[in-house]
Amino acid sequence: xxxxxxxxxxxxxxxxxxxxxxxxxxxxxxxxxxxxxxxxxxxxxxxxxxxxxxxxxxxxxxxxxxxxxxxxxxxxxxxxxxxxxxxxxxxxxxxxxxxxxxxxxxxxxxxxxxxxxxxxxxxxxxxxxxxxxxxxxxxx
Amino acid sequence: xxxxxxxxxxxxxxxxxxxxxxxxxxxxxxxxxxxxxxxxxxxxxxxxxxxxxxxxxxxxxxxxxxxxxxxxxxxxxxxxxxxxxxxxxxxxxxxxxxxxxxxxxxxxxxxxxxxxxxxxxxxxxxxxxxxxxxxxxxxx
DNA sequence: GCTGCTACTCTCCATGGGGAAGTAGGCACT
DNA sequence: AGTGCCTACTTCCCCATGGAGAGTAGCAGC
Numbered sequence: 001x002x003x004x005x006x007x008x009x010x011x012x013x014x015x016x017x018x019x020x021x022x023x024x025x026x027x028x029x030x031x032x033x034x035x036x037x038x039x040x041x042x043x044x045x046x047x048x049x050x051x052x053x054x055x056x057x058x059x060x061x062x063x064x065x066x067x068x069x070x071x072x073x074x075x076x077x078x079x080x081x082x083x084x085x086x087x088x089x090x091x092x093x094x095x096x097x098x099x100x101x102x103x104x105x106x107x108x109x110x111x112x113x114x115x116x117x118x119x120x121x122x123x124x125x126x127x128x129x130x131x132x133x134x135x136x137x138x139x140x
Numbered sequence: 141x142x143x144x145x146x147x148x149x150x151x152x153x154x155x156x157x158x159x160x161x162x163x164x165x166x167x168x169x170x171x172x173x174x175x176x177x178x179x180x181x182x183x184x185x186x187x188x189x190x191x192x193x194x195x196x197x198x199x200x201x202x203x204x205x206x207x208x209x210x211x212x213x214x215x216x217x218x219x220x221x222x223x224x225x226x227x228x229x230x231x232x233x234x235x236x237x238x239x240x241x242x243x244x245x246x247x248x249x250x251x252x253x254x255x256x257x258x259x260x261x262x263x264x265x266x267x268x269x270x271x272x273x274x275x276x277x278x279x280x
Numbered sequence: 281g282c283t284g285c286t287a288c289t290c291t292c293c294a295t296g297g298g299g300a301a302g303t304a305g306g307c308a309c310t
Numbered sequence: 311a312g313t314g315c316c317t318a319c320t321t322c323c324c325c326a327t328g329g330a331g332a333g334t335a336g337c338a339g340c
Contacts, residue, residue: 016263021209026218029262033175060287071329086272094339097286106269117254130248132226200318211298237317
């Protein structure tokens with residue numbers, strides 16, 4: 001079935017346009033634009049001061065402690081989906097009790113920069129946002 | 141009105157861990173790590189090809205069209221919260237019918253880079269994620 | 281045998297988000 | 311005059327999502 005050139009052009013234009021609800025990249029964007037995902041990536045990405053080399057493996061319980069406020073359900077769910085998407089690896093060590101560690105893959109590491117950027121932005125612009133919020137609420 | 145259990149939990153949580161839970165940037169991070177926020181910022185940030193100068197004002201209906209799949213409720217809600225946080229401005233022009241335009245502020249522009257990065261990442265790494273997903277599902 | 285530890289898994293329930301219909305208010309057409 | 315339409319919401323209903331807390335598996339130590 002010969003695809004028409006118009007259809008091809010149409011497809012090329014539509015290819016991976018995250019604005020389109022049907023595009024798979026939109027679903028991916030929806031998934032990574034999630035607070036727990038960003039937080040997990042930040043945690044596994046290492047300490048704030050360090051560069052890319054700061055990445056390290058963390059155990060389930062370490063992650064749970066670090067991301068205070070996350071429910072076990074959401075943590076497990078988030079980790080599973082990130083594992084499925086190849087952003088991190090899940091390693092079970094048959095010690096007693098069992099030890100499960102999570103570590104970023106190269107793919108995860110490439111997103112880690114953005115996640116860290118989000119966190120840095122939040123910290124850096126906290127004051128401005130707070131000021132804007134106060135001003136906005138005042139003239140309400 | 142007894143001391144609500146929610147308040148107690150809130151306090152206990154606050155005294156828990158300083159790394160991510162109590163950090164003031166955490167609430168902000170939660171807000172900006174939202175799919176609609178990222179999408180709105182991307183849309184207002186301008187076209188993909190353009191640099192920072194690509195930013196432009198969009199009308200409510202233009203945004204709704206661009207972010208296929210967003211409900212009016214969520215769009216309004218997202219825009220209002222972004223306005224409150226000083227990331228964008230809402231301008232009502234008393235034409236007939238009324239025209240409401242939204243435009244990024246400098247603060248919003250500074251986040252726009254990250255939002256655009258997220259979208260670009262999703263589009264660029266789509267194939268890898270799809271491959272990882274396929275491989276993962278296969279060995280299930 | 282009982283407890284404790286880890287990493288979940290399950291169950292219940294409040295909340296949040298989607299869909300669709302309603303609202304305001306002014307012009308344009310009949 | 312009345313009907314309708316346009317934009318930018320707002321409101322209502324309903325269901326999926328997410329949080330809280332309890333339960334589970336498997337083994338070591340007491």
